[in-house]
Every structure is written in C-alpha cells, then in structure tokens.
Amino acid sequence: MANAPQGSQWKTLDTDLNRISQVELATAYVGRPMVGMGIALAFMVLAGVAAAVFFGQTPVSFVVVVAAIFGAYMAVNIGANDVANNMGPAVGANALTMGGAILIAALCESAGALLAGGDVVSTISKGIIDPASIADTKVFVWAMMAALISSALWVNLATWVGAPVSTTHSVVGGVMGAGIAAAGLGAVNWSSMSLIAASWVISPVLGGGVAALFLAFIKARIIYQQDKIAAARIWVPVLVGIMAGVFAVYLALKGLKKVIDVDMPTALLIGAVVGALAFAISTPMIRRKSEGMENRNKSVKLLFGLPLVFSAALLSFAHGANDVANAVGPLAAIVHATEFGVSEAKVVIPLWVMVIGAFGISFGLFLFGPKLIRMVGSQITKLNPMRAYCVALSAAITVIIASWLGLPVSSTHIAVGGVFGVGFYREWHMERRLRSPDVQAGTVKRIAPEERRRRKLVRRSHFMTIVAAWVITVPAAATMSALVFWVLNAIAN
Incomplete structure (x- = not known):
C-alpha cells in the first residue's frame, strides 16, 4: 500500500481519464457521419457487383x-434530398417522429418504385435530347454517364448546403449539358426546355397558392368559429374525403402506370368514389x-394528425413510383445501349436496375435524410398538423392540375412552395389583423419596424438559398455534365 496514489495523484488521474473520455466522445461525434458514408459506399459497390x-x-x-x-449514388442522393418534401411537414408538425417518418417513407418509396414504377420511362428526360442526334452508341453511353454523374453530384452538393432541389431538373440539366457537348446546341429541344424553365415559377406558385387557400378555409370554417369542435366534426371529414379522393386521382394518374393505365375522366370517377367512402368512414371516427x-385550437390540431400521416405515406408511394426513373433512367439507357447497340428514347427498365433505384432511395433517406426533413419541416416556417395537412394536400392537387393542363411541374418545388405559401399567408394574415382597428378601443395597434421584422414567419435566408438553388439547378447540372462528358470522352479516346 506504500505505492498507492496520494490524493493529488488521484485528482490528476481523474483529470487524465476525463480528457481521454472527451477525446473518445469527440472521435465518436466526428466518426458518426463516416458511418453513413461507409454504408452508402458499400451499397454502391453492391450495385456494381449486381451489374457485373x-x-x-x-x-x-x-x-x-x-x-x-x-x-x-444518384438514388442515395434522391433519398437524402427529395423525400424530405413528403415527410418534412409531418415531422415539423410533430405528427410523426423522425424515426417513424423515415421508416414509413422507406417502405412506401420502395413499394412505389417496385410495385408501380413505370416499366417504360423516357430516359432522355421528356424529349430534351433527340437520340438520333447522337447516332454513335459509344458517344451516347458517355453522354448518359455524364448526365448521371453530374446530376448526382449536384443533388449531393444541394443536400450538403441544405437546399431541397428538383432531382428531375437535375437530370434534365445533366442530359441537356451532355447532349450539347456531344452534338451541339441543335440537339436540344428548346421548346421543352422553355416549358421546364416556366415550371420554376409555376410549381411553387401553384403549390403555395393552393396550400394558402386551404389554410384560409380551415381558419374561416373551424378555427374562428365559436364552437370549434362542432365545426371540426362537420369539416374535418369533408377535408379527409377531399384528401382521399385527390390522392386516388393522383395515384391513378401518376403512380399506377405499371398496374393499370387510366385517363383523366376515369381517374376523377375513381377519386369521387374513394372520397365519398373516406368521408363516410371518417365522420363517425372524428366524432368519437x-x-x-376542449374548445381550443390545440384540440382541433389533434384531429388532423392521422390524416397527415396517411397523406405523407401516399405522397412517398407516388414519389417512389415516379421519381425512381430519375435515378435509374440514364442507367437503363446505358444498359440498353450496351446490350443492343442502339440508343432509344424509351427503354424497358430491367428489374435489377429498378431494385437499385428503390433501395438506393431508401438508404439515402435513412442515412442522410434527417437534415433536409428538418429544413422543410421546421426551419422555413413553423408548422402544425393543420398547416402541414394543407401542404400535403396542395402537393397532390397541384400535380393533378398540372397534368390536366399539360404543364411540367416539380414535386419538390410544389411541396416547398406549399410550405412557403402557408408561411407567407400567416404573415399576411397577421399583418392584416394588426392593422385592423381594435373593436373595443377603436384604435389601430402600432408596432415598431424592428418588432415587425422580428415577427416575420418565414425565414428569409432559407427562402433565398432555396430559390437560388432552384434557379441554377439546370444550368449548373448542364455545365457539370458537359465538363464530365469531355473528360470521359477524352479518357475513352
């Protein structure tokens, strides 16, 4: 016992052990992102093995x-960026936990991609490039490879910055840039490109407008009524019926092409039947x-929780059915060109290629999705179940309207536009109430300019970052794609 540490020595030993534990914690914190990257890299290697x-x-x-x-790699990035638009509002409104949202989205995205993903897709991204302009199969393969690499890199960069961008527009930009590098400006269908450019404005404005209208309706018919619960018993089942009908139309038109092909009148009929059934089922459930x-806003918000979860799941299913082509469309074109020696605008996607897309989206969501989910759900504006419900409903309605009018729209822009629409409507509504005279005092409330700026309900920094990312997505992806194509072509030759 003569060599036992003295009191001061014990203190020194405790300090050293504390330092070691701090280093271990720091190492674990720094190493955590590397785990996700390692799993993603392992998945990419497995995809290569499957192709081999x-x-x-x-x-x-x-x-x-x-x-x-x-x-x-592209599929992982779509999962990290694009899926946040479907789940972000539900998580921001606390209707779903982050873990629950990721689980539901992963299952629904995979189911949508594998069960209802289109077996024939336009791999030349909606006619942006004419395959006949790139007659050489080898050049065509390098062009599609460049489009795939550049669009994946751009979506990865946008996710890192924290900007939800359109993966469809990223692929369009990539294909356009590679096509110009391979065959010149004449290879591009500029009328199609002008429609896509118009959708930069059409998508968020439509999405925001529809979401704001539904929020105004809910406020007028439920929130500002004297008996909120009685009003909710009348209108919440109506809104649930509208949601079910809209999603039935949405899935019939956009998500079930592989199972059954329906036209707009048939889809509307299906939607009316499903909506009526949902209304009949939800009325007694909402009443119970x-x-x-209590006659409070908080009580009303609870009634929107379950419909919001269902809407998020249905949006994820439809997204998986539609946007899996963004990940595997160029890959399917490369597989087809190398197998048959010809380049075509439309090809059949092999099952193993579709599996790569479906699982890649799920892996990306699970590993890297929380960052963008938090951005969309809580960092742009504050959401509750009613506001988030309006965003989800506007996303489906806007896509249907755009399909009916033949307008190319982005689901990302619509959903984020819906979040902006809800936030800006609340700002406008608050400003209007502040300017209206006090009934009892007969005066208008005076608020200092600094206080008005503090009360802004939409974070302007995020607004500017996201809009800037939307505007430069196509030109940035196109520039990157042209550079990648020239490098690949130089290496090959």
Missing part, C-alpha cells in the same frame, strides 16, 4: 458496372375522437 453478375459475360460490362455504381375535447 448480370453483364459479366459481355466485353462492355465495365461500363455498365460503373454506370450501376453511379446510378446507386372529438368527444370530451
């Missing part, structure tokens, strides 16, 4: 393997749930 298995007997298998790796509730 299916194309191992052909001399061009190396190109397909590399394309599969970058296709998996509202029994004993």
Whole structure:
C-alpha cells in the first residue's frame, strides 16, 4: 500500500481519464457521419457487383458496372434530398417522429418504385435530347454517364448546403449539358426546355397558392368559429374525403402506370368514389375522437394528425413510383445501349436496375435524410398538423392540375412552395389583423419596424438559398455534365 496514489495523484488521474473520455466522445461525434458514408459506399459497390453478375459475360460490362455504381449514388442522393418534401411537414408538425417518418417513407418509396414504377420511362428526360442526334452508341453511353454523374453530384452538393432541389431538373440539366457537348446546341429541344424553365415559377406558385387557400378555409370554417369542435366534426371529414379522393386521382394518374393505365375522366370517377367512402368512414371516427375535447385550437390540431400521416405515406408511394426513373433512367439507357447497340428514347427498365433505384432511395433517406426533413419541416416556417395537412394536400392537387393542363411541374418545388405559401399567408394574415382597428378601443395597434421584422414567419435566408438553388439547378447540372462528358470522352479516346 506504500505505492498507492496520494490524493493529488488521484485528482490528476481523474483529470487524465476525463480528457481521454472527451477525446473518445469527440472521435465518436466526428466518426458518426463516416458511418453513413461507409454504408452508402458499400451499397454502391453492391450495385456494381449486381451489374457485373448480370453483364459479366459481355466485353462492355465495365461500363455498365460503373454506370450501376453511379446510378446507386444518384438514388442515395434522391433519398437524402427529395423525400424530405413528403415527410418534412409531418415531422415539423410533430405528427410523426423522425424515426417513424423515415421508416414509413422507406417502405412506401420502395413499394412505389417496385410495385408501380413505370416499366417504360423516357430516359432522355421528356424529349430534351433527340437520340438520333447522337447516332454513335459509344458517344451516347458517355453522354448518359455524364448526365448521371453530374446530376448526382449536384443533388449531393444541394443536400450538403441544405437546399431541397428538383432531382428531375437535375437530370434534365445533366442530359441537356451532355447532349450539347456531344452534338451541339441543335440537339436540344428548346421548346421543352422553355416549358421546364416556366415550371420554376409555376410549381411553387401553384403549390403555395393552393396550400394558402386551404389554410384560409380551415381558419374561416373551424378555427374562428365559436364552437370549434362542432365545426371540426362537420369539416374535418369533408377535408379527409377531399384528401382521399385527390390522392386516388393522383395515384391513378401518376403512380399506377405499371398496374393499370387510366385517363383523366376515369381517374376523377375513381377519386369521387374513394372520397365519398373516406368521408363516410371518417365522420363517425372524428366524432368519437372529438368527444370530451376542449374548445381550443390545440384540440382541433389533434384531429388532423392521422390524416397527415396517411397523406405523407401516399405522397412517398407516388414519389417512389415516379421519381425512381430519375435515378435509374440514364442507367437503363446505358444498359440498353450496351446490350443492343442502339440508343432509344424509351427503354424497358430491367428489374435489377429498378431494385437499385428503390433501395438506393431508401438508404439515402435513412442515412442522410434527417437534415433536409428538418429544413422543410421546421426551419422555413413553423408548422402544425393543420398547416402541414394543407401542404400535403396542395402537393397532390397541384400535380393533378398540372397534368390536366399539360404543364411540367416539380414535386419538390410544389411541396416547398406549399410550405412557403402557408408561411407567407400567416404573415399576411397577421399583418392584416394588426392593422385592423381594435373593436373595443377603436384604435389601430402600432408596432415598431424592428418588432415587425422580428415577427416575420418565414425565414428569409432559407427562402433565398432555396430559390437560388432552384434557379441554377439546370444550368449548373448542364455545365457539370458537359465538363464530365469531355473528360470521359477524352479518357475513352
């Protein structure tokens, strides 16, 4: 016992151990992002192995393997960025936990991609480039590879910055840039590009306008009524019926192409039937749930929780059915061109390619999705279940309206535009109430300019960052794609 540490020595030992534990904590904190990157890298390698298995007997298998790796990379980035638009409002409104949102989205995205994903997609991104202008199959393959790499890099950069961007526009920009580099400006269908440019404005304005209208309706018919619970018993089932009908139309038109092909009148009929059934089922459920509730706004918000969860799940299913083509469309074009030696505007997507897209989106969401989910759900403006419900409903309605009018729109721009619309409507509504005279005092409230700026309900920094990212997505992806194409072409030759 003669060599036992003295009191001061024990103190020194405790200090040293504390330092070691702090270093361990810091290492764990720094290493946490590396775990996600490692899992994503392992998935990309597995995608390459899958491509090698299916194309191992052909001399061009190396190109397909590399394309599969970058296709998996693109799918991971879509999951990290695009899926936030569906789940962000529900998480921001506290209707879903982050873990629950990720689980539901991963299941619904994969189901949408594998069960209802279009088996024939326009791999040349809605006619942006004429395949006939790139007759050489080898050049066509490098162009599609460049489009795949550049669009994935751009979405990755946008996710890192914290800006939800349109993956469809990223792919369009990538294909356009590679097409110009390969065959000149004449290869681009500029009328299609002008419609896509118009959608930069159409998508968020329509989404924001529809979301604001629904929020105004809810405030007028429920929130500002003297008996809020009685009003909610009347109108919440109506809104649930509208939601169910709209999503039935949405899925019939956009998400079930592989199962059944329906026109607009048939889809509207399906929507009317589903909406009526949802109204009939939800009326007694809402009545039971509202029994004993206090006559407060908080009570009304609880009634929108479950419909909001269902709407987020349905949006994810439809997104998986539609946007999986963004990840694997160029990859499918490369596989088709290398297998048959010809480039075509439309090709059949092999099942193994679709699986890469579906699982890649789920992995990206699980590993990197929370950042953008928090951005959309809580950092742009404050959401509650009613506001988030308006955003989800506006996303589906706007897509249907755009399909009916033949307008190309972005689901990302619509959903984020809906969040902006709700926030800006609340700002306008608050300003109007402040300017209206006090009934009892007969005066108008005076608020200092500094206080008015503090009361802004939409964060202007996020607004400017997101709008700037939207505007430069196509030109940035196109520039990157042209550079990548020239590098690939130089290496190949």
